[in-house]
Amino acid sequence: MTIHRPARMADQVTRVLRDRIVDGTLPAGSRIDIGETANELGVSPTPVREALVQLESLGLLTREPYRGAVVVGIDLNRLEEVTALRIDLEGRAAELGVPRLSDADLERMREVLGQLERGSDDAAFSLGLFNELNREFHSVIYRASDSPTLVRLIDLLGAEADRMRLHVDVRAPFAEAFHRQILAGCERRDAPAVAAATRQHLLEAYIAMRHGDDTISPGILADVLSSTGTEARHG
Known part of the structure; x- marks a missing residue:
């Protein structure tokens, strides 16, 4: 070669x-x-x-x-902990943020989603472009939550998750489906639906980073999934 x-x-x-x-x-x-x-x-x-x-x-x-x-590989224990915290905090931020979204916020989400869908063929997509656009798409909702501390915690955990995600092919079709589901819920101002889709989206990403292994052992992730009613739906 x-x-x-x-x-x-x-x-x-x-x-x-x-x-x-x-x-x-x-x-x-x-x-x-x-x-x-x-x-x-x-x-x-x-x-x-x-x-x-x-x-x-x-x-x-x-x-x-x-x-x-x-x-280096992915620390699976750390991945589980980060995923559990993100499911809890990002779901909560979605519930707070969706009712406060402006028309300009929705337009920005549509713009970023278009870039995500067009960018999958870009050579740099798997080297960080997906992470950047994905983070911006979700951050529009979280910033609207009017909770800077919550957003800061989400950003810290998200940065760590981004580094882990570089170990896998991010162009899985389920990501696009969840993004469209989240945008549709935001347009309806349906906060519970957006929160649920966000949590499921994060869980599916976790499973993808485990190469399809959807086994959930007793621990922090299992507890968070139980408390939020979240389960893998694979798209």
């Missing part, structure tokens, strides 16, 4: 390596050798080094003594 277009060589190497991490070709614990990768892709070591820096900043790699760049 040879990389082309030298002006963006590092970005292309980044995408190649990230795709290999996502599809399991480079599983957690794998060491990425700069020289071997450069030879395989037909590039100099420099863009490979730059790509490794990008992937490390995204939380996909770590530097280990005597090993160099090593692929």
